[in-house]
Amino acid sequence: MGNVLFLVSLSLIWVMLLYHMFLMQGGFRHYMTFERNIPKWKENVKDLPKVSVLIPAHNEEVVTKPPHAGKGKSTALNCGFAESSGDVICVYDADNTPEKMAVYYLVLGLMNDQKAGAVVGKFRVINAAKTLLTKFINIETICFQWMAQGGRWKWFKIATIPGTNFAIRRSIIEQLGGWDDQALAEDTELTIRVYNLGYHIRFFPAAVTWEQEPETWKVWWRQRTRWARGNQYVVLKFLAQFFKLKRKRIIFDLFYFFFTYFLFFFGVIMSNALFVINLFYNLHLSFGFLSIILWVLAFFLFMTEVMITLSIEKTEMNRQNFFIVFxxxxxxxxxxxxxxxxxxxxxxxxxxFKQEVKWYKTERYNQKKSG
Structure with missing residues (x-):
């Protein structure tokens, strides 16, 4: 039994590792080609639509001075949307510093792709050099946001709406009835519903915003717990509606999230548990030496994948980051x-226990861009 569980856990881990390597290759190809569309797209768009920019905020005086609204991000977005009038809605978090052309590129992508319900850009970490934690997050952002989004778009024409730096058609928000105020990951939840209407979501990394990230582990833990809970909520919500979903493409993405937040971590936990138990009680595992080889290979695959990914950003491929990745x-x-x-x-x-959904607002810091 122990050998079977061990093989299952290793299989789950390696499926995810190889899949991310596959995404990295697609993301790198997208990075090499996405700018080719810009000159043609500019020629195609003569008249730009009216755009409303929503900035959901609550107690954000450290980074800006907006009005306060709602009991969570979804509620704030719905309040803002009700007051807006633009044909295109752009969303930015209050701590964001979009680059000069960010909104223009989001709208440009949307106007040149009628099948796109939304266009999403990329985000970089504005306080990347602040602490060791922000250095970790900076690398995570480039690898698992930039490359994962780019790879999924390149291979499958799938992307996920992030919480910031995206443009969406007003008509779609109206058709969907706004954002789900029960969703902690309102961006992922909205993604599923947009795809189910028959649209796709385009990833266009020419639109860049700089985002502030947690500088302490306590803040990181609370923010990422909200993210993880939010994605688990989305997976459970839409898997329960599996047979009602009209668009089969998004089912693939649902399984990706299910694999990421359930099966993959189950595999990691199971393999670690078996290893520890075997130290004190002989489980008669037949793959002890093989597990060591696979673990070492997994480590080198991780290092290779991350360092190749960092090479797409001019300032990130350096000796310091090599040791940080390690x-x-x-x-x-x-x-x-x-x-x-x-x-x-x-x-x-x-x-x-049917508890009320409570939104945790990430702590912000008063600072300028670094790194």
């Missing part, structure tokens, strides 16, 4: 395992 594998990546377990426990408790 350390990241043994610390930051492992912290995610504990976080997902905890968030799943909290989400299950929330559902069982």
């Amino acid at each position: 350390l990241m594998y043994f610390t930051y990546s492992q912290a995610w395992i504990a976080l997902v377990i905890y968030s799943l426990f909290v989400e299950i408790k929330h559902r069982l």
Whole structure:
């Protein structure tokens, strides 16, 4: 039995590793070609639509001075949308610093792709050099946001709406009835519904925004717990509606999230548990030496994948980041395992006891761009 569980856990881990390597290759190809469309797109668009920019905010005086609204981001967005009049809606978090052409590029992509319900850009970490944690997050952002989005768009024409730096057609928000105020990951939840209407979501990394990230582990834990819970909510919500979903393409993405937040972490936890138990009680595992080889290979695959990905950003491929990536594998990546377990426990408790959804607003810092 132990050998079977061990093989299953290793298979789950390696499926995810190889899939991300596949995405990295697609993301790199997208990086090499996405700018070719810009001159032609500019020629095609003579008249730009009216655009409304929504900035959901609550107690954000440190980074800006907006009005306050709602009990969560979805509620704030719905309030803002009701007051807006633009044919295109752009969304930015209050801590964001979009580059000069960011909104223009989002709208340009939307106007040149009638099948696109939304266009999403990329975000970079504005406080990347502040602490070791922000350095980890900076690398995570480039690898698992930039490359994962780029790879999924290149291979499958699928992208996920992020919480910031995206443009969406007003008619779609009206048709969907706004944002789900029960969703902690309102961006992922909205993504599924947009695809189910028959649209796709285009990833266009020419639109860049700089975003502030947590500088302490306590703030990081609370923010990422909300993210993980939010994505678990989306997976459970739409898998329960599996046979009602009209667009089969998004089912593929649902399984990706299910694999990421359930099966992959189950595999990691199971393999670690078997390894620890075997130290004290002989489980008669037949793959002890093989597991060591696979673990070493997984580590080198991780290092290779991340360093190749960092090469797309001019300032990121350096000796310091090599050692940060090395350390990241043994610390930051492992912290995610504990976080997902905890968030799943909290989400299950929330559902069982029908607790009210509470939005945690990430702590912000007064600063300028660094790194």
